[in-house]
Amino acid sequence: SDKYWAVNTPSFDTIQVPYPEKENQMIITYRADHDPIVITETSNLNDIYVPISPSYLEPLLLYIAARVYTNMTTNEGNEGNNYTAKFEASIKQIEQLNLKTNVDTQNIKLDENGWV
Numbered sequence: 001s002d003k004y005w006a007v008n009t010p011s012f013d014t015i016q017v018p019y020p021e022k023e024n025q026m027i028i029t030y031r032a033d034h035d036p037i038v039i040t041e042t043s044n045l046n047d048i049y050v051p052i053s054p055s056y057l058e059p060l061l062l063y064i065a066a067r068v069y070t071n072m073t074t075n076e077g078n079e080g081n082n083y084t085a086k087f088e089a090s091i092k093q094i095e096q097l098n099l100k101t102n103v104d105t106q107n108i109k110l111d112e113n114g115w116v
Contacts, residue, residue, distance in 0.1 A: 055094055055097075059087055059090040066083035
C-alpha cells in the first residue's frame with residue numbers, strides 16, 4: 001500500500017511496521033510456497049532439491065548420523081546412541097524456542113461473524 005501508516009513487506013524476510021506500539025501484539029502466519037517435488041521414472045534422485053527450514057537442518061543431520069552409526073556392527077554402534085541423544089536434544093530445543101511448524105488449524109469465522 002502507498003499509505004504511510006500501512007504495514008509493508010519490502011523483502012521476503014522483512015515486515016515493516018511504521019508505527020509499532022509496545023502494547024499491541026502482532027501475530028504473523030507464514031505459509032511456505034515452494035515448488036512441488038515431482039519424481040518420475042527418469043528422475044535422478046541426487047538432483048532433486050528439497051527445501052528444508054534452517055532450524056531443522058541440524059536435527060536432520062544428527063538423525064542421519066544416528067541411523068548410519070547405529071547400523072554399524074562395530075563399536076561405532078555406541079556412537080549412534082550418542083547421535084540419537086543429540087538429535088532428541090536438538091528437537092527439544094526447537095520445541096522450547098517455538099520454531100516448530102504447527103499443523104493445527106482452527107476455523108474462527110463463526111465467532112468473528114457473531115455466531116454463538
